[in-house]
Amino acid sequence: MKKAVNASGRMTILGVSTLSNQVVEAMSYGGKHYFEMADLYEQSGKMIAGYCRTEDAMITNSASAAITLAIAGLITKENRYAVEHLHKVASERKSEVILMKGHNVDYGAPIETMISLAGAEVKEVGYANGCRASLIEQAITERTVAVLFVQSHHCVQKNMPTISEVQQVCIQNQIPFLVDAAAEDGIDQFADRCDLVVFSGSKAIEGPSCGILAGKEPFLSYAKQHRSFIGRAMKVGKETVFGLLAALEAYGTNTMSIEIQRDVLQELHSFDSLPGVSVQFIDDPSGRPITRLRLFINPTKAKLSALELVDALKTGPIPIYTRDYHANEGHIDLDPRPLLHGDTDIIRDRINTLLGE
Known part of the structure; x- marks a missing residue:
């Protein structure tokens, strides 16, 4: 090589980030011991939520997985049958995700693919050179399950509504608001700006390859139900959990x-x-x-x-x-x-x- x-x-x-000695040591500790994984996931989620200033959080194996699990949870909510048979029933439930055309990006994989994995359909609004909050509001129907906002350099930057403007549309129409902030700094700056937010654990945080889904209840509980179903293909190892927690502990100190x-x-x-x-x-x-x-x-x-x-x-x-x-x-x-x-x-x-x- x-x-x-x-x-x-x-x-x-290129492997995203290089890992600090602190992160590597934490991963080594996690990898050399046994834990009750359900408890490890729950306790680590609470710790991650503290760093993000959100009600709850969960670790996923990538930011892409966090998008998929978030939307899957919004589709099924607490319906156990729907959770177990997601792709059989998704089309019968609210499953349209509104996404601005300027945010329908390929960041190494099409974001539309991650939405589709959850059983949802993308409903594009706006144009290649801009959008308005009013166009988002006009697109909302009884089939709308969420609005997804992508905070990224990959997206169109000019003539686009701000996070705050889109959030207000969602609040007024009682639609869950999901923000993909995978590569963003300031992970504690999104709690009041959306219902759910996605981060990469390996970009700005400089941890191992993983993702974070953080936000409000009951939306996190909806997503967690999918761990044993569609989320089984996205499971996270114990060494990754410990590595991410170590990276979060050091987050911002070596910026x-x-x-x-x-x-x-x-x-x-x-x-x-x-x-x-x-x-x-x-x-x-x-x-x-x-x-x-x-x-x-x-x-x-x-x-x-x-x-x-x-x-x-x-x-x-x-x-x-x-x-x-x-x-x-x-x-x-x-x-x-x-x-x-x-x-x-x-x-x-x-x-x-x-x-x-």
Whole structure:
């Protein structure tokens, strides 16, 4: 296996995050002992809820699983037969999830797939370039089971209603409001903004691969019922539970400040002197406390276009992954947060080799 350099972000294709010694030790402890799993899930859920400032919480094996279990619970509620026969009865129950078109994203898998796994159907509202809260309200019918809001850089950012505006629509129409905030910081900032919220345990929290579903009752209880049914395919091991709790205990203590991020990126600012290349610090478009270094590549003056550079970096002796969502527009970004000791030297040497005179 080749080492890869991650200058892209907390990306699933690269293993998301590196684990601290504290998290690894906690996972080792969990893996070496036996526990009554039902009690471990319940007690850990209470602890996670404390960190999220919510009424309750549960750990899942991914943020995607948390979306599926949340919606499955909203469809079946306390109907035990429906829980056991979810896909046989879902179409006979409230099972439409309203989702803005600009939020119907593929984050490595289509979010629509996670909704469908719960037995629900997506009802799109709005347009590719925007939406209004009134369009969401107009789409609500007796079949509506939830409104899903995706808080992510993957989504359309302009001309979109805020979380607060969508929440008000849900409150006025008594519709459960689910927020997918998988990669967001500030996990304690969503309790008053929605009924249910989803986080990744391995992105901003920097724990093992897992997810969190947190929020209000009775919605959490509805979701928990599915652990022994559709959730069986999404179960979480005891070592993961202990690893996540350790990560939550340390959450926020090792966060890289904007100043430190800039200091790390300053080591790569010399790319500005390469032919056809200019650089600029860019803040995260969705408002997260992240700054990145953007490399603008002029294909008429540089040795490679941005797309060619991305491919050359990935296929080199040490694969280097950049944030390449806009490479077709002529620029790529370097994210400082996942860089390990020595990574900036590898990036600098490789790009200088590829683009230098």
